[in-house]
Structures are given as structure tokens and as C-alpha cells.
Amino acid sequence: MNVLKVLYVVFCLAIVLTGCKKDDSDSDSNELNEGNFEKWYFSVPYSTFELAEFPSSTGSNVEILNITGNDFVIPGGLLPVTIEVTSVNIQYFLFGINNVDAYLKLEMIEEYFIENEVTVYLIIGESYALDNADIKFAVIDGDGKISNTYTIEVDLIEVATGNLQVICTWDQLNDVDLHLIEPEGEEIYWDNPESDFGGVLDMDSNPACDLDGINNENITYDEEATIQVGEYTVRVDLHESCFVTDTTYFTVKVLVNDTLITELTSGTNPYYGQFEYTDADNGGEGSGVTVMTFEITPEMMEEEGIAVREVYNINYNNEEDKKYLLFKKKI
Numbered sequence: 001m002n003v004l005k006v007l008y009v010v011f012c013l014a015i016v017l018t019g020c021k022k023d024d025s026d027s028d029s030n031e032l033n034e035g036n037f038e039k040w041y042f043s044v045p046y047s048t049f050e051l052a053e054f055p056s057s058t059g060s061n062v063e064i065l066n067i068t069g070n071d072f073v074i075p076g077g078l079l080p081v082t083i084e085v086t087s088v089n090i091q092y093f094l095f096g097i098n099n100v101d102a103y104l105k106l107e108m109i110e111e112y113f114i115e116n117e118v119t120v121y122l123i124i125g126e127s128y129a130l131d132n133a134d135i136k137f138a139v140i141d142g143d144g145k146i147s148n149t150y151t152i153e154v155d156l157i158e159v160a161t162g163n164l165q166v167i168c169t170w171d172q173l174n175d176v177d178l179h180l181i182e183p184e185g186e187e188i189y190w191d192n193p194e195s196d197f198g199g200v201l202d203m204d205s206n207p208a209c210d211l212d213g214i215n216n217e218n219i220t221y222d223e224e225a226t227i228q229v230g231e232y233t234v235r236v237d238l239h240e241s242c243f244v245t246d247t248t249y250f251t252v253k254v255l256v257n258d259t260l261i262t263e264l265t266s267g268t269n270p271y272y273g274q275f276e277y278t279d280a281d282n283g284g285e286g287s288g289v290t291v292m293t294f295e296i297t298p299e300m301m302e303e304e305g306i307a308v309r310e311v312y313n314i315n316y317n318n319e320e321d322k323k324y325l326l327f328k329k330k331i
Helices: 006-018 034-040 298-303
Strands: 048-050 064-069 078-085 090-097 103-107 117-124 133-141 150-156 164-170 175-181 200-203 216-221 230-240 248-256 264-267 271-275 289-296 306-311 324-329
Touching: 064 133, 064 150, 078 133, 078 150, 078 164, 078 248, 090 117, 164 175, 175 216, 175 248, 230 248, 230 271, 248 289, 271 289
Parallel strands: none
Antiparallel strands: 048 103, 064 078, 078 117, 090 103, 090 133, 133 150, 164 216, 164 248, 175 230, 200 216, 230 289, 248 271, 264 289, 306 324
């Protein structure tokens, strides 16, 4: 499976199977619990929540040698981290955050590793608001001993969320572009960052190899925008390789009202893909690969608490040409 780790696929399946919004009954208060940890910080599919101080080392022979990942995160996005260890004699991975007395515990299987590395995706909470946060990692070995704690620092990039949000995250310093095609064919991308209906590309990272290292792009429809009923197409393009020759791994998520859309007409959500540097095409409108299509329906929006209203097509003024059902959030 090349460098694309087996865990990559397992996590994709996990999110598809559990992608509907989590029961928020335990996240309505300011109490530190599982729901709020996932909302305020991050989650990892199949992990268990531990309300306790992050464990200290107890002298494990297994050591975390290195962790690589993006330097920036956005609320609702993903953070891919590749963890290198001295041995795969591991029972669990531990994930925590500095100054928070809770952590996540993920059972690990040796087959997930390629050599001594594994890639894990942290799903950043929609209310994540920490700047310069230290995310902590450790392992519990086969003898139950805890390894060293390895810490990485990530910075917060604030982006809009809105009623409909499309997020793309990738792991190399190159120019990956996110495209969204609306039901009537208008395409939102770097050269058309705002549609007539108000969809906006509000984060364009590493444009034309002007590298900012954010490695996230975000398209959103805020409360002032109008969302058309119909089928949307999400495309991702490697615009320029920026002299990076390693494989680029990317992910895409689509959210309606902070809820992962699971009923697609094609593809998966989240979508996990990859580019080789030879895929770079300096592309514009219509470029890239289709990663998913999804349909917005009145039933979906009503279920998410977004009001349905009928309006005129922006190009016409008479009753006979009324042709769209459009949505704005309830006030």
C-alpha cells in the first residue's frame, strides 16, 4: 500500500460509519467530558476517552523518535500526524493536549505500521480555539509501560464555518487547490473565490508556491449566503508541486451545520487521496480529480434546523421562472 498507511483506510471507514453528528447530550455544559473534549480539542476514531491527567513515562523500552505533521489547524479540519517509533511492540497510542487533564487512548495493531511508522488523523473540533497549542503523544508498550511524551506545537488558523463547509487538508509544502461546483455549474476555486450565491473560498494556501505552510483550504457558505438545492461536486487539484517530489496525501470533509454529510451520490466523506508530483498541472476551472458528489435536499436542511424558503432565480423576475429552493439559517 506504499507509504499510505493501513490505519489511513481504517480511519476512513470509521468516520464513514460514525460520521453522523455525535449525540451532543454530554457537550452542552462547560464540563470537561468526552463530548466537549471532541468539540473543544480533537477526536480520533475508535479511541476511548480518559478523564485523567496525561500519563508520565514509566520506563518503556519503546520510544517515540519523531512526529511530523502540519504546523497549522483549522476548526473542523483534520491534522495528519506520522509517528515514528523504535518498536511496534505497542498496545496503545495516547493523545492529549497541554494543560488539559484528559486524553484519548487508541488500541494499536502491528499491521497498521509500515516499517516503524504509522499515520493517524486527528479530527479537530468545530469549537477549537487554541493558539500555539501543544499536542502530546505517548505509547503504552506490550508490557504495559509508558513511553516518553512527544509534543508538537500547532497554530490555529481561523476560518469561516457557516451552514455548508468544505475543507481540504494536505501534508506537503505545495499548492493543492480545492474546487466546489454548484448545482447550476458555477465553480468556486482560486480564480473565482466567491460565487453569485455567496459561497466563498476564504482560505487559499500556498498559492503559486508562495508558501505559507497552512496546508488547508476552506469553502464556506455563511448565514448571509444562499445554498441551492441540487448536486454539488468537490474536486481537488495539485496545481504546482513547488519542487516537492514526495507523495502528497490529502483529505476532504464536507459539513452541513457542523455535521458530516454521509449520504453522497459518489465518493466518500471524508475522502482520502494522494498526488504524485507529476500530477501537477497548473490547472484552473475544471481541473483536478473529483473526490465526491453530494446532494442538498430540503429534508436535509430542515433536519439540520436550517429554514427552507422559496426565492426567485437571481437572473429572472417573474413567477414562471421561479426555479430554486434555497436555504438560509434560522434566526
